[in-house]
Amino acid sequence: MADAILLTSGASLNAEERGRLASAYPSLHVDGPDAMAGLDPAARDGIRAIAFKGHAQMSGAEMDLFPNLGVIANYGVGYDAIDVAAATERGVKVTNTPNVLNDDVADLAVAMLIAQCRTMRNGEAHVRSGAWAREGEIPLNRKVTGNTAGIVGLGRIGREIADRLAAFKMDIHYHARSEKPTPGWTYHDDVVALAEAVDFLFVALVGGPATEGYVSRAAIEALGPRGVLINISRGTTVDEGALLDALEQGKIAGAGLDVFLNEPDIDPRFLALDNVVLQPHQGSGSVETRRAMAVLQLDNIRAFLDGRELLTPVN
Numbered sequence: 001m002a003d004a005i006l007l008t009s010g011a012s013l014n015a016e017e018r019g020r021l022a023s024a025y026p027s028l029h030v031d032g033p034d035a036m037a038g039l040d041p042a043a044r045d046g047i048r049a050i051a052f053k054g055h056a057q058m059s060g061a062e063m064d065l066f067p068n069l070g071v072i073a074n075y076g077v078g079y080d081a082i083d084v085a086a087a088t089e090r091g092v093k094v095t096n097t098p099n100v101l102n103d104d105v106a107d108l109a110v111a112m113l114i115a116q117c118r119t120m121r122n123g124e125a126h127v128r129s130g131a132w133a134r135e136g137e138i139p140l141n142r143k144v145t146g147n148t149a150g151i152v153g154l155g156r157i158g159r160e161i162a163d164r165l166a167a168f169k170m171d172i173h174y175h176a177r178s179e180k181p182t183p184g185w186t187y188h189d190d191v192v193a194l195a196e197a198v199d200f201l202f203v204a205l206v207g208g209p210a211t212e213g214y215v216s217r218a219a220i221e222a223l224g225p226r227g228v229l230i231n232i233s234r235g236t237t238v239d240e241g242a243l244l245d246a247l248e249q250g251k252i253a254g255a256g257l258d259v260f261l262n263e264p265d266i267d268p269r270f271l272a273l274d275n276v277v278l279q280p281h282q283g284s285g286s287v288e289t290r291r292a293m294a295v296l297q298l299d300n301i302r303a304f305l306d307g308r309e310l311l312t313p314v315n
């Protein structure tokens, strides 16, 4: 059998993405890692590449189902769902889709901050319900421009967020593994100290075990009653129980969240809160960016199958 590609969660690829893959290589589709074991062994033998999408865990056991697997190309910059160490042990390459999504994710981060501070959910409901005409103006809300912002994780996406916030005339503070050459921005070697110093805290960390609960209860509480937390990284990076407590008890002012533990079945406590803007992990979800991610994912697979250097290798 010719080199074949396995698509996980292929159903959520759009028609163009599916078409690109299907016309390039024979392909099989499964809903996610759980469904892989159900494939016919002969079909599994033909699989050289996995076009991976989604957040279900892809561990060594799943990789072992495919004796000829050479590459797992992730559709996303964050590859915390893939056990990269297990892949490396098996000589399997992993690739991701960095950079092409930075703008979208940073745009959404800023949009959630503005929506939260300017009470846009309430404003929208006020117009749609007719309350505007009946009752008049909505309560005054919170100015965004000119505040102090903190970024946890000044990688590629964190940097794009910071650049946007600088255009909003904000003082930029950040916490990262090391200080960066960013004149005028203030480095904190501790996330609690960062949270204490800022009004708005943006979480732009990579996911995975190393950053689990990195934004701790102490950091959330240090943000204070005027503080707003924005998370566009992974639900795992913030102590979610502590965040819910702080939001419910008014220990912080609000939050804008695109990511959660247990997506998409998020903790129902979030749904009862008025002081949050909730998004369905759509950070990279514009047509343009998802197309660029699909192209990069497929280009990595094509490079692998042609024996060329991978474009964006992880291991």
Ligand code: 8YV
Residues within 6 Å of the ligand: 053, 054, 055, 075, 076, 077, 078, 079, 101, 281, 283, 284
């Ligand atoms: C998702 C993301 O991958 O890039 C990432 O790390 O979280 C997103 O772009 C996307 O939702 C596809 O699952």
